[in-house]
Amino acid sequence: MTILTNAVFKRYLAVGPSVQQALKTRAKKKSSSFDKFFPQQNSTRKKQWETLNEDKASWFRRKFAHVHAREKGHEADPYGKKKAHVDKLREIKNQAKIDQKRHKSKFHSKNTVQKLMNDNPFFEYVYGTNSVYAALLNPKRSSHSRLLYHGTIPSKILQQADELKIKTESVDKHRLNLLTNYGVHNNIALETKPLQPMEIVYLGDVDTSSAELTVHEFSFNNEDIAHELPYSTKSDFKNFPLGLYLDEITDPHNIGAIIRSAYFLGADFIVMSRKNCSPLTPVVSKTSSGGLELLPIFYVDKPLEFFTKSQEMGGWTFITSHLSDATAEKYTTGKTLSVPDLNGICSELPVVLVVGNESQGVRTNLKMRSDFFVEIHFGGSKIRDRAQEPIVDSLNVSVATALLINNILTCK
Template sequence: MLIGSPVNLLVLKRGFAIRHAVRGGPTATGRYTKLEKNIPQIRRKKAWEKAGQDKESWFKRKYAHIHARAKNEGVKDPFGKKKAHTDRLAMIEKRSQAQRQDHEGKFEKRSAIQGLKVNPLMEYVYGTNGVLAALQADKREYYTRVLYHGALPTSIAKLAEAKDVKIEESDKHRLNLLTNYAVHNNVVLETKPLQPDEVSHLQLCNPETGTFQYTEMQLENDYVSRELRYLVNEDKKFPLGLYLDEVVDPHNIGAVIRSAYFLGADFIVMSRRNCAPLSPVVSKTSSGAVELIPIFYADKPLTFFNKSQEEGGWAFVTSCLAKSDSRSNKYTRGKTLEMGDLRGMCKELPVMLVIGNEGSGVRTNIKMRSDFFVEIPFGRADVPGVETPVDSLNVSVATALLLNTLLKSP
């Protein structure tokens, strides 16, 4: 065979192409081909292919009767264990659903504002002592109901039943809403707000009977004379009253009322304007003393001062920084008393102690009509180089110190 002939060259090219195709190499055209394409593939036919059907139809024909028989026979449970387990799970689910519905029902609102607003005509006194004192004193116009959570104290329950006040158990969330999340001790009294009488001025005292007269203003230009008893003992022959001039913090007013009642003051007069009202906060802070001590409002403080001095002979002692305030020197000059001078004063004449605002103190027009002034001495005044922002006492603490001094013998 001649190598160089055209026929021989064609044979050689074909043989080269076949060898490289089997090996997976490049063909005569320069392209590669896969080895698997040149090897015959042996694959078993599926059962549905042999039957000439699609897969889904074949499985339905072959196994449909088995599923139907299992469904008709049901699950075998000879000892009832599976059924007991299923029933127990169903009971647990049913109980959980009932508890969830009961819990959600407690907080269900019929309207968007239900539970957020309370009755504006009512007042919600809270705290064990405050509720007990309110029921004991019976100074309010009427009582609606007692709301409680947990165990209701026996003393409150007996008083509520005696006064025919409805007792209603409630949840703690509702009590928090009614009291604005205050410390309510799980008991709240829904009642009418306190309405102190308005006093015009004080009149003469009778130490023998332990009474004094005062004028109450009912309507405009309608005055009625009243009588009030006061405490009499070895250190006190005349009444001692307390006048609050523009004390704006309800916690301070509550603490002052509590101290006044505990130490033995006879009554309290408050300026109607710019004084914190006798709210449930005051009742809670005073531990119920707001219900037990007589409290009056004075709509015209200057008239109250002038007429009480002229007609009743009352002495008004004002607490202020008399020595340190140069502006008050023209009012306090010759009228300043030491703390010790207050001892035994209630043995000689009726006294009204005047307490002023937490920041600015007693107003100037009140100072002008005061008989005496007293200042609690600063215990660190003699220490050189001492500069401190703590230069005064809280109004309730100062009131307690002055009342205690007034009620002691010299």
């Protein structure tokens, strides 16, 4: 053991000085490389502007002029365009946040149970005495689940429910309020499947001898299927049918009121644009007082094609209601009718009356394909209005439609 220790000690004495010298050299190199990049107070390094023989101020101006320009806001944007653009973007962003909060608030205010009941795509709750009775009589309603009531059921509804073998269920008034979204339900509601109106492509020929018109639809394999639809000829001055086309009417109460007036006054059918009109909800049924179930209603997916093909294939005349507009003169010149001109027009040709929403009216592309135009002129006294323009300058679309239908279906 002693011999081994002596040998290691001798080896260390032989190698030790060289190792120590190497470590000293390495430490010396490290310190020199560090000192090379560390700034010294008495450094003799030249600055960049001195190397380029350039004045210090001009060198900084050349290198950092864009930074100074960005800091001077008013000089970089002398006309305020950039500031206006930034303010506009900020306003759009803030408005988007407000719209998002407003949209969310609509859903937070709903009761969860009520939302599930009202948004179910498989069934809906038709409410109101006349609406429920008409729905029970409508063969287009594929199936009814149950009849919910509070108190007593009217005898005519109970008799019809017994014939159809519909289950009746007594509930409290609060549940009816939730199911009908607090509508005027008259203590009765019918759980049934939603209506699915036929989607047609155009209106075909009219047979006055049999008092029938044809409506054409395309099946899934693009086959043209014609359906015969009878129309009313109760008066001597109505030989041809009268239909309505509803364009961009989004208020379900307006649509319900139009359907009610159309059924009462004697219109034969209604055609609606599927994409931009209110769907046929229980609110529409209630407002129409059951007329939704009694009047033929069709959907159209391509309104322009519907107008053109109905005119060419069936000889239908499209009369559009509109308001006076300077931009519309180019396609209304020579085609404008007064309201009395509509009297008895269905004794000569089949007519489709086109109506639109109150704010914008009928779309321009549909106006350009219309045959005639009619306007209900303002009859009030402008002297009574303190404002420069009349405050009440138009009729509700359902009232205007009723006036036009009545003039079309009356004798001269």
